[in-house]
Amino acid sequence: MGIHSSKSAKRRFAAAALVAALGASVLAGCSGKNENAAGSSASSQAKSDGNFHQEGLPIVDKPVTLNVLTIRWGNMGDSFAKNQWLQELEKNSNVKINWQVVSSNDWNDQKSVMLASGKLPDVIIGDLAFSDSDIVNNLSLFRPLDDYIDKDMPNLKAAIEESPELKKISTFPDGKMYSLPARLPSRPVTQNQPVINKAWLDKLGLKAPANTDELYQVLKAFKEKDPNGNGKQDEIPTSNSGDIEMLLLSPFGITDLRGNHMLVNDGKPEYFPTSDQYKKAIEWAHQLYADGLIDPESFTQDGTMLTAKRQNPDAPLIGFTYQWTPDAVFGPWSSQYEAIPTIAGPDGKRYQEGDPNGLSYRRNEMLITASCNYPDVAARWADQFYTGEASIQNFWGAIGTAIQKDAGGAYTLMDPPEGTSADAWYWDNSLRDFGPKYVSPDFEKSIKLDPTTGDGLKLEIDKLGKDYVTTPFPNVMYTSEEYQELPTLTTDIDSYIASTRAQWVTKGGVDEGWDAYVKKLNDMGLEKLVKIYNDAYTRYMDIK
Structure with a gap:
């Protein structure tokens, strides 16, 4: 449970001073560096000029760049961004991602500065970034997502209908959803x-x-x-x-x-x-x-x-x-x-x-900030993550890299390289625990895990x-x-x-x-x- 204490004026002043000192850090180039950015009405303008597509791919005809911040444990780095599914999504959607990866070791100080400044990247990925209290106490920095889910996110909308827990855990005290949830694959109940x-x-x-x-x-x-x-x-x-x-x-x-x-x-x-x-x-x-x-x-x-x-x-x-x-x-x-x-x-x-619903459900896995000039584009991009195949590739690694898909539609995890632990390999290859995902109980039946190790052993x-x-x-x-x-x-x-x-x-x-x-x-x-x-x-x- 994240606990938030009110910031004193002195702390805010100090934090604001730090913003300037960070220079080309994670704070730099938030919404302002989006390609073709044209102020807060850019998304609606993209629609009116025909660049944005409500359905199908590409999401936009003329490329749009989103600055996406994610926090990784320790020194994990950005190897996950080479995930073939993420690469293909960028190519097929025309939504270019400028990944801003921060180590969890450095994040607390940077987070305080960021919240105090009010200058955020377009999208935040992973619940390691902001706690419930961070969001609740800074609601003006984040976009309510209910309308975007309704009109731009058919995959997530269907997932919520199938698993209402997704909405329950992601609804804030004012009745709105400010963050996107996840249901991770093949998680235990205990x-x-x-x-x-x-x-x-x-x-x-x-x-x-x-x-x-x-x-x-x-x-x-x-x-x-x-x-x-x-x-x-x-x-x-x-x-x-x-x-x-x-x-x-x-x-x-x-x-x-x-x-x-x-x-x-x-x-x-x-x-x-x-x-x-x-x-x-x-x-x-x-x-x-x-x-x-x-x-x-x-x-x-x-x-x-x-x-x-x-x-x-x-x-x-x-x-x-x-x-x-x-x-x-x-x-x-x-x-x-x-x-x-x-x-x-x-x-x-x-x-x-444990939890009879399974230890699968997460919230705050993606936020679209008030700084984002293309919220519809960001919502449609996020919705691509809410299919079974997309989710397992963002949890273990891409098909052909970490997952084998057979002719019958079953998915089997491949062996990691010699001398590498399976868990470390998955973290290198994917967003793993972080980011939007939905693997339905029915889809899980097609996932074949080794019962002697890792996630399969836990099951x-x-x-x-x-x-x-x-x-x-x-x-x-x-x-x-x-x-x-x-x-x-x-x-x-x-x-x-x-x-x-x-x-x-x-x-x-x-x-x-x-x-x-x-x-x-x-x-x-x-x-x-x-x-x-x-x-x-x-x-x-x-x-x-």
Whole structure:
């Protein structure tokens, strides 16, 4: 959840000064360098002089250039722009793209300058660029897209009819869509799955735990019976950084996909840190801690220290965790780990973090700015991305480069070059997670993935927990006023919840301290915070 704080006049002045200093940076040549630019009426003029076509390709007869900004992780660069589908689209549409690629390492400072100046490129690609709050608090810089979707974007319009979630997640509090959504291909329903050291289980003659009682017994055996075989009692049943592994609480119905302490029970939003199930989960976690089954450094170590334990060169040290895939974090010991079915709680039920709609839906994947002189052209260009074939080529790479299409219409991912990881190869070849896309559930049936690695492996693991996925709090949006209040409330409340949880897990006392804890949360403004969440939930559910 992006949090926006109001800018002081001093900050705005400093930011404005920086704009001039950036020179030929990402801010340079926004709308002003469009070919044939003729002010804000350029798009309508393009229509009146016959240059713009409402349907088919080319989009324009006389070439138009759009300045398109996208943010890439680290030092990924602009290799994605060589994607053959993007190259062909530029050729066939007559819409030339001037890609402006910024590293995520440099973006925060540049973003502040850009928003303060009000000078933006024509189009922004990818949700890494601007958060919900960035957009909500600067609406005048972005064009409402509803009318463009209606008249210029038949592919997206059809996608919204098939998958209404696209509109729900992209509708801002004023009822308009300022950004374009995506539905990524072949995404799972589940988030992280329980992962256990299978070699340790086999050595001790144990089966994978199916419920919390069995998990306790397995973790106890891991601690006491030297399953790594080095003659030391150095095994760590489970470990995390900065807190306990919160998914350890999921067997008690505690799932928090959005990271805001909200879940949905029987169709109603609920703030779980004051719930009975949270209290019971903390009592169970304290038992694990008291018996030495949770790493005592969980609350104090950082990610580097945790990684060192997970990839300890002499022997595997950690027995149980939750991960996207079992091979994600254990380095040389990856082959010893396997994903297991969701752990059942004391009530006999299984609760899996995830989203029944799938982890496919994204918003803010494309914005057309108020600076853009050719919004209809930009909208028609974006609509080309909303077909199944276009989307998979912008997620994995072009057909013939990263994807093989057979005579029967099936799509298979090709092997990456020797010495290159598949994921890194896809990022090099495509926009990957970023940008407008729509892959329908029906189209997904024609995609063939290797079940032993990458996205295909995750879909296999997904089968272990997808039947138990809880209904998450939806991906709501907040008003500008709510974004002003949220950081004040959540900073203190979240910190108090985390510190109290650490105390109760390590020292106990949840029963004795519960009433005072709830009272303090209420004194800190919990009622106001929950009202913000509930109001946003109601607005979201009312979107049709």
